[in-house]
Amino acid sequence: MIIGIDLGTTNSAVGVFRDSKAELIPNSLGHNLTPSAVGLDDNGDLLVGLPARERQSTHPKLTTSAFKRYMGSRRMTTLGRREFSPEELSALVLRSLKADAEAYLGEPVAEAVITVPAYFNDKQRKATRRAGELAGLKVERLLNEPTAAALAYGIHLLEDESQFLVFDLGGGTFDVSILEIFEGVIEVRASTGDARLGGEDFNDLLIRAMRNTFTDDWKLKLGEEDALHQLLRAAAEKARRELTSQPWAKMEIVWRGKAYEHAVSADDFDTLAAPLLERLREPVLRSLRDGEIRTDALNEIVLVGGATRMPVVRKAVTRMFGRFPSQTVHPDEAVAMGAAVQAGLKARDQALKEVAVTDVCPYSLGVGIAEHDHAGHLHHGIFSPIIERNVAVPASRMNTYNTLQDNQSVIEFEIYQGESRYVTDNISLGKISVPVPRRPAGEVTADCRFTYDINGLIEVDVHIPMTGEKHQLVIVDEDGPTGADLEKQRKALEALKAHPRDSDANRAALARASRCYENFLGDKREHVGGLMREFEGALASQDNRLIDKARGHLLSVLDSLEGETWL
The missing domain is CATH 1.20.5 (Single alpha-helices involved in coiled-coils or other helix-helix interfaces)
Structure with a gap:
């Protein structure tokens, strides 16, 4: 049995395709959504989901959430006496979803399609795959969230050629994807986004506003910062949700035995949110440019992600496109439903007609080079793209480079992912050193080929025509455990005692x-x-x-x- 999982910043969900349809799997509380929160109780036993989230404001040192934002980084979170990496915390959520699926389906679950933001980079994708492995799952595919949302919308069932823009604003990430359907193929034309923009940032606006109001009252002692922040975070989330249907909301907390209230109107919130709304525009414009599509050629603008419920966001999207967006898919559940459809496609379910789902490389991939300017000065650390962003995958591209110095014996290719001209502003993925014959500068050339597959696996092949030598590098996550170390990490997580x-x-x-x-x-x-x-x-x-x-x-x-x- 293969399941589809939406591993979200705020909430996660799991679905399955059976009996000719996709369905969400409820957790032990009967809810379709499981908060992406992990904690320890006072005895050191594991809490996942709502029991953990409800303790975050009262036990901030034993509870954490929104760790998806740090996937692919070395940031560690301390809970009690133990430290956890972002992928370990994500693995605990995935393990809980896997247990819910097994209880619901009545059979073991070993495989999963897991969704990721379209704008996740290579390190973030590898960390997500590793989280799935730590949870005891074989990750069949990492599926971009907007693509999953399009499957939930049902564009795989459409007969006519159509173009859609999926606007996905979740709790911690923002993605924009343009998809086209034709002759049984769903093709992603362009994907852009902002991996650090979501509902949490809108919450922060309300948190700062209330903190500014009571600056003189809240002189914090050592160790109090996180406790106050979690109280304000919960109050801000509640107020932001109330503002979706009310003209005003009230943030209320009790701090050091005293009650504090802060009222915020919808107009106030719109003003506060203006800088964040402006950040939504550039990824939309970039996706249209990269996809070479005019707004009037789009059949539909599909809203996905819980943060798109905010009226201020919906108004901003309406202004961008000059028309109302579609609200036919459930903003919180669409990605998990689409992941379930993709799981059904993977399992070749007979109820699904043959549909090919293509995707694009979300970032440019290339190498660091040095080059001379017009005055003959040599500049190092210049990014040379080989596979550019939004190229359909699988993709294979090659550039040719040559030696810069006389009698040079080695060409070193450092591999980067990003869009900046300077490699220092991009993400380093690894390097490969290739020996070359000593010759005058420029005589020896090297063909460097990048191959990028549907699961985000990157292979680098270097061929030296003068000698016929070939060298290959498969990009792996140097920061993450593999093999025996990964198994040891998985067993350590399994040892955490969880209540029935x-x-x-x-x-x-x-x-x-x-x-x-x-x-x-x-x-x-x-x-x-x-x-x-x-x-x-x-x-x-x-x-x-x-x-x-x-x-x-x-x-x-x-x-x-x-x-x-x-x-």
Whole structure:
């Protein structure tokens, strides 16, 4: 059985294609979305999803989220006494989704299609693949999120030639892709984006606004910064969601036993968001330029990602294109649904007609060179693209280079990914050194060929025509473990003790109640404390009927006090 997974910044989801359709798989709480949050409880046991997210503001040193933003980096997160890499944290989320799928389907799951932002670079893609392996999954394919969204939209079912622009603004990343369908082929014409722009950045606007209001009140002591930030982060997320349907919202927190309130209107938020909205424009314009497509040639603009629910974003998209975008796909679930369709295509499900899904190389790939200017001065560290961005993959391209110095014995090719003219501003992927015969400068040439496949595997082949020698380099992630080290890392993650799935609902309810108790004062706090005593008593009874009743009552009261739980 092969499943499709949307590994998101804020929420993740898993789906499967069966009985002639794609469907999402609910988690142990019955939700289609699982918060991408990981934490440890007070005993050091693992928490994933909603039980972890509900503890983030009350236990910031034991809980983390939004780690997708750091995929491919060496950033480490400390939870309790242990450090985790971004891919290890992602692996724990993937492992939880895998367990949900196995419980739902009643059979083992070993393979998955996992989605990634179209603008993820090589290191980020390799880290995502490694996260899947750490979770015990064979990653059949990394699928770009806008392409997955297009499959969810159903463009693979269309008969006529059509062109679509997918505008995907999620919790932490922004992607724009232009797709064309013709004769059973879905071709990505262009993909651009911003891997550091999403709903979290809009939250930060509200956080800064409230912090500026209470600067004099909040003189922080050592170790308090993260605790305050997580309280503000939760309040900002709630307020931003309220502003999608209301003209104003109120951010409320309790800090050091005192209640603080900050009101924000939709107009205020629109003003604050103006710089971020401007950042949305350039990737859209670049995608149209690279795809050589006019806006009036687009059949539809498809919105995807939870952050596109914001009216300020929808208004900005409408202004960009001079028409209203399509809102027919579920912004939070479309990518997982599309991943499930791709899983069905991989499994050659008979309900799916033969569809070829092509993609593009999201970044330019090339080597660092030196070159002379008109005055004869030599400049090092110049980027020479070999495969340019938005070339359809699989792709193979070659450039020829020559020696620069007399009696040069080696040509060293350093491989980079990026768009800057200078290699220092691009991402280094590796290097290959090739021996050459000693000759006068310029006499010896080297043919350097780059090959890039559908899964993002990069091969570099260098041929020296003078000697006939050939050398090859397959780009691997030098920062990540492989082989025995990867297996050791996987077993270390497996050793983390996790409570049974059937206790998730109770743990999430208690974590939410604890958060509310800390964030309320007076009668509300006392009321929540009483409900917690009642629920803890029911848990001690081990009577499932009594526990379910007490949990339902607790959650109902919390909904009335703070609004329903958001995902």
